Amino acid sequence: MGGANRRWMNILIRRAQSLLLPSSKSQTLSQISRLSLLNSSQSELISSTTDQIRRNFTSSISFPRNFSTYHSRGSSSRRGGVVDANDGDEYDVDDDVVDEDECEEVSDDEDDDDNVVASDSGVKREYSVEEKAKEAAAIGYKVVGPVDRSERPFKPYEPVFAVVQIGSHQFKVSNGDCIYTERLKFCEVNDKLILNRVLLLGTANQTIIGRPTLPDAAVYAVVEEHALDAKVIIFKKKRRKNYRRTKGHRQELTRLRIIDIQGIEKPEKTTVGKAEKASVKKPQKASSKRPEKVPVAA
Numbered sequence: 285m286g287g288a289n290r291r292w293m294n295i296l297i298r299r300a301q302s303l304l305l306p307s308s309k310s311q312t313l314s315q316i317s318r319l320s321l322l323n324s325s326q327s328e329l330i331s332s333t334t335d336q337i338r339r340n341f342t343s344s345i346s347f348p349r350n351f352s353t354y355h356s357r358g359s360s361s362r363r364g365g366v367v368d369a370n371d372g373d374e375y376d377v378d379d380d381v382v383d384e385d386e387c388e389e390v391s392d393d394e395d396d397d398d399n400v401v402a403s404d405s406g407v408k409r410e411y412s413v414e415e416k417a418k419e420a421a422a423i424g425y426k427v428v429g430p431v432d433r434s435e436r437p438f439k440p441y442e443p444v445f446a447v448v449q450i451g452s453h454q455f456k457v458s459n460g461d462c463i464y465t466e467r468l469k470f471c472e473v474n475d476k477l478i479l480n481r482v483l484l485l486g487t488a489n490q491t492i493i494g495r496p497t498l499p500d501a502a503v504y505a506v507v508e509e510h511a512l513d514a515k516v517i518i519f520k521k522k523r524r525k526n527y528r529r530t531k532g533h534r535q536e537l538t539r540l541r542i543i544d545i546q547g548i549e550k551p552e553k554t555t556v557g558k559a560e561k562a563s564v565k566k567p568q569k570a571s572s573k574r575p576e577k578v579p580v581a582a
Contacts, residue, residue: 424481447484467536479503501547505540
């Protein structure tokens with residue numbers, strides 16, 4: 285224990301013993317040590333009070349520890365001991381007291397950190413069904429639900445195309461096409477969507493243009509994947525200012541597979557067969573054999 289703390293403890297013990305003794309005058313330690321002249325009850329009372337004062341005094345003091353990351357001058361490298369900078373005496377720290385204080389400080393810090401993280405990141409907002417449908421409609425789609433295998437959503441190619449708007453982008457799609465859009469909310473993989481913001485429909489025979497959209501048209505799609513786009517490097521520099529910043533970004537994407545387009549008459553499939561070539565017989569060529577020479581008798 286340090287010299288200053290020891291002196292304060294001795295002063296407190298002297299004052300307590302002076303109050304408990306019958307004489308009102310304060311006595312020195314040499315006079316107080318003569319407890320044999322007192323009664324047994326008085327000596328026991330004095331010893332118990334002095335022990336109680338010593339315990340209360342030591343428990344009320346919390347001594348700092350020197351951690352491995354920081355060592356002050358004159359600190360001891362031994363575990364469980366601290367050297368007083370005044371007189372160089374080493375004393376043992378009450379582990380229970382210090383550990384409780386440190387635990388309380390750590391818990392308070394952790395609570396503060398948790399509160400800060402919660403306030404910074406923010407709690408995820410819980411959307412109602414109506415809010416989800418409203419936000420999805422503002423982007424340009426509607427979530428129907430997961431696709432059932434019995435539906436057989438994937439159909440063969442049909443000669444129909446449509447121009448749909450999803451968010452701020454427009455896509456020309458046909459049955460069976462695959463497109464990448466920005467990450468769509470409130471939908472998971474294998475969900476069926478209705479793209480209801482159709483700007484144009486067309487076939488080989490007719491074209492229907494919306495003003496700006498076609499209310500009766502719809503394009504059906506299935507969510508195949510939520511993925512990340514390739515990394516884009518963003519580099520900023522200001523010359524002669526010692527300013528350079530390099531950042532990377534990967535855009536979140538959703539892959540959609542178009543399964544059906546509705547709102548226009550689909551032409552029937554016509555198989556164009558090759559015209560059968562009429563078999564023309566080639567005329568037989570006349571034989572160009574020379575007549576045989578007949579020998580003539582002389």
